[in-house]
Amino acid sequence: MSLVSVQGLSVVYEPNGAEPVPAVKAVSFDLEQGDFVGLVGESGSGKSTLGFALTGLSRPPARVSAGSIIFDGVDIAGLTPSQLRVQRHGGFAMVLQSGMNALNPVRSIRNHFFDIFAAHGHVSTRDREARAAELVGKVQLPASVLDRFSGELSGGMRQRVSIALALSLEPRLMVFDEPTTALDVLVQHAVMDTIRELQKSERFTAVLISHDLGMVLEVTERVMVMHDGLIVEDATAAEILAAPQHPYTRMLLSHYGDPRAAVVEVPGLASRGTERATDVAQAVAGGAPVGEPVESQGEPVESQGEPVETPVGEPAPSAPTAVTVRKREGRAARESIVVSGVSKVYPRPSRRDQPVTAVNDVSFTLEPGASMALVGASGSGKSTIAKLITGVEHPTSGTITFGDLRIDTIRRRQLKRLHTEVQMVFQDPYAALNPLHTVEYALTRPVLNYSSLRGRDARRRVLELLETVGLTPVEQFAARLPHQLSGGQRQRVVIARALASDPQVIIADEPVSMLDVSLRAGVLALLDSLRETWGVSMLYITHDLLSARLVTDQIMVLNKGSVVEEGRTATVLQNPQDEYTIRLLDAIPAPRSGAKGGSRHPQESSKKGLRPPATVPTSSPPATVPTSSPPATVPTSLTSPRSPS
């Protein structure tokens, strides 16, 4: 008999005073003892809702409306709360997405364990200290962590503590809901390794809920793909890699690639192999912007083939050929941003701390029309560089110039002049638009502020901008408020706003990290095509090496504020020299490697296409911690991106 048997399970959301929304629609599946199953889907697919139902945590407004969840012969969907509570010991446990906040801030870690032991009485008062120490040991934390409070721990450590707490129930089923999403890239990798090892040694059945198909394929044996409340595909990882059956799975899969490969391709974005040596920067500087679309570029992304590939009504980006290359009348000649020897030191936050060197002696030149990636984990200083270049903050030392404009010492009054030429695309499209203003207002303001266009002309310009970013019919989108737009559409508005001043440079700070995977390529393709057709240069800030490979020609890798490696994107990623770059590359799951053998880096193609756990001593990240001391991991971002769930 299966450990868990789910039959016709439906969950509805019944928000107060609103129409009930079905979140999970009559789903059925079995889980065997010791299975490691991935549950993949994009935001709104119902995967987390299903995970909460599996562990008996559905709370209003969510409600299990039909079906059964038979766990070891008992239907937990029909249990009373107190019966359910007793079942949790030796039953089912859950690790929440936001493990950062899963710990009671006013209770020591030790007491968290003791509370669980007391609730189920499975560990005697005499043994509980030893048992708690043993449990934190299993997640590679020292026993001294028991004395701490959650505020004193890093994000990765908190998530490890959550896992240890869940483990203390001695569960037979463990559900991990996006366990690493809020963590830094390198920490993610280490925590996932721990989960994998625990699953092997403790032999519980594990369900890994994630939006990241790549990671799930790498870690789990069996994958269920969820879309719109239904499980559309349920197969082994190998089967899904080799022959995905459902078009939605195929679409998801198509958005993965190995940035190290010679040819990288996702729908709508051209591969950028080494052969693509046409230096766009030179072409633009020479006065003839590249108008010719390169390879498959600009092809509408979301509208190819099956209807399932058009999620959330995302409009197709307009083909760049539809927009003529803009002339820059009456403007100064195109200028480079020259950053030389720039450092930024923040004063120590409190007396005990050291001053923080966010950026350390960084120099580079962003040529007109160039596309450069700035990559690194959180805390590497990449966002600080964006603030320095846009004049939001001033460097401690070094100079930044844009033509004759000194950005490093710029005054508040001159900022407007700088922002005419240097604009920014923000990370979070939900935060970057004022919820009270229409799209037209958001776009009209910079047009009025930066051009002499007024009235009818200004409005025509606004509609033009909307068309450029593919938000058609333009009149309709102009009248909308941000909450009436999807995430991808919002990000297009943000891009249109950045273009409104007709800038020479766009700083894009993780522009797609908050979007669903299937929407990312569309926005990236838009940015890329705009760069070519408008001739703007782009500084693309990201932790995602695959997207850097897709839209940039040059790359700089930052670690703790210093540039550790730079060069042509394809060259650096295919042949990384610095250990940090290698670690970043290793942290990327690469599910397509098996399906597309041959395109892989030779040393990596082994074990049915999945990369083996990082066992190579040289590249083993220190994030897989020594057991004696708290892990000295890479600084974890406090403002980790929200996961799209």
Add this chain to the structure above:
Amino acid sequence: MTPTGTTRPTRPTTSAVKTISQGNHDAGANPLRVILRAFLTIWSVPKARIGVALLGVFVLLAVFAPLLAPYGATDNSFDRSEDMSAAHWLGTTAAGQDVLSQIIYGARVSVFVGFVAGLLSTIIAVLIGLSWGYLRGLAGDVINFIVNLFLVIPALPLMIVIAAYLQNGGIGMIVLVVVITGWAWGARVLRSQTQSLRSRDFVTAAVFSGESPARIVFREILPNMTSLIVGSFFGASTAAILAEAGLEFLGLGDSTTVSWGTMLFWAQNSNALLTGQWVLLFAPGLCISLLATSMSLINFGVDGLSNPRLREGATR
């Protein structure tokens, strides 16, 4: 956990369908429209609806007092300390005035003080809250200290002392005293909201759009704080009404004005307690309580705007 990726707790508004050719690009530009929208939002919460209705009654009472009251407020030509009768529904006072007429006229003072003092306190709170939210370093610390001082200093004793110095200053004095002691809470709340809004990306984006600082404050930040501002207005009004009544009860206002507070002052001084004329105590106090309750109830609607979790019925 949200079932659809686009669900956000933002209200759908009618302004979305506003045509864009009007030349006016701002969804929140028309003050009438803003007020109407705010009213409808508050009205949609049942508790707040009761509050609005109750407040409406008192406002009407105040405005149309001469029409509604059976006698003049200061007309003392009746028998003294009469019980309730057909001629005097609530009886007469020890000075021979009609209690019902005094209650009706008394609404004028409370509504006026509540409105004016609430409004002035809120204006000061908004100005200080906004600029304080923007200030950092020493200036911010100094304001922080001053606001906290005004928060912890017991307001009523301070009012009593000031009122004692400005002897018999009347309603104007009471409004002044209430405003001096009443702005700090709103300023504190608005400050923290300003701080959280100013670090939002859309404010930075407005800088990139070339907006002036004034425009950023008034068009980007301020409209996002409407619910808090309305909330602090009703909070300040409630406090003002209670404080006014308290001061007059102590005899610190002009005891010849007809207000609920002075009615209680006279009731206590003429020993209505001993004569058993409980209506003299009960009616003015009940009116003060109901007026204050109506504002607290309206604030439930304002709360619901900013905190979806407080919306009714959404049980765990």
Add this chain to the structure above:
Amino acid sequence: MRYLLGKVGLLLLTLWAAVTLNFLLPRLMPGSPADAAIAKLAQNGPVSPSTRAAIEAQLGVPTGSAWDQYLQYLNNVVHFDFGVSYTFFPQSVASLVGTALPWTLVLVGFVTIVAFICGTLLGVLAAWKRGTWLDTLPTVGGTFASAFPYFWTALLLLFFLGYVAGWFPTSGAYGSAATPELTGTFLLDALYHSILPATTILITSLGGWILGMRSTMINTLGDDYVTFAEANGLHPRTVAIRYAARNAILPNLTSFGLALGGVVGGSLLVERVFSYPGVGYLLYTAVVNQDFPLMQALFLIITISVLLANFIVDILYGILDPRTRR
């Protein structure tokens, strides 16, 4: 430790500001209260030069530079020298305040703590039993009762329970026959007299604490650590108390400190209604008789009491929140 030092520093600074405000108040006011005061005092007999100087220092008659006056005033405050009351001539203000203060401290202090604890518990219960009568009753009742003016609640209780029913004494803190002493009889008598004023303060302030705790508790109930605690099968009582309520109490403590001034102000009116011989009643007497030295001293002592209470709340907060220990 740094938290504690910071709070001590803040307390000293606020105390200084309160004293200074008290110095400035009469000087900012139109007219010369000092002249009125001295004239009034002269009715009781000749005014000695030292008394005159004390009143002038207190009330701001411009002798010497403002700075000298200020130093003189600070010196007086430090030595509890607030001059002579002219309502109760020739008693010193300090001794009058000293007699009144204990009554208020015990009554208001005790009732406020009881009200806060009861209100917090009811708020926890209301949030935990969301939507049941345990939620509706205290919420609706609390909303309504907290809109009652303190003095009105006091008047109603006094009228119905004091005069009409005759269950409780109608004025004073102890019977007219008793003299204040530490005997069981006297304490019982004092307790009996304090029931009505205490009930008034309890009824009127309880609602605020209920509503405040309920709303913060509802917020913490949505926090991830509560969901996680439930997922780990902790006992519901543990989840409610040690996880949700334990965190919700923190912001509420801060509002407790800030709302204290309002409660104290309200209880002054309550003392007036019940002729309870505390600082509130004394303040009322001082105001009615334009006894400015007494009034100023009372305002100062009330403010200082509230500041000290706030300081204690801050220290409690520091103990309850491990995040302040770093």
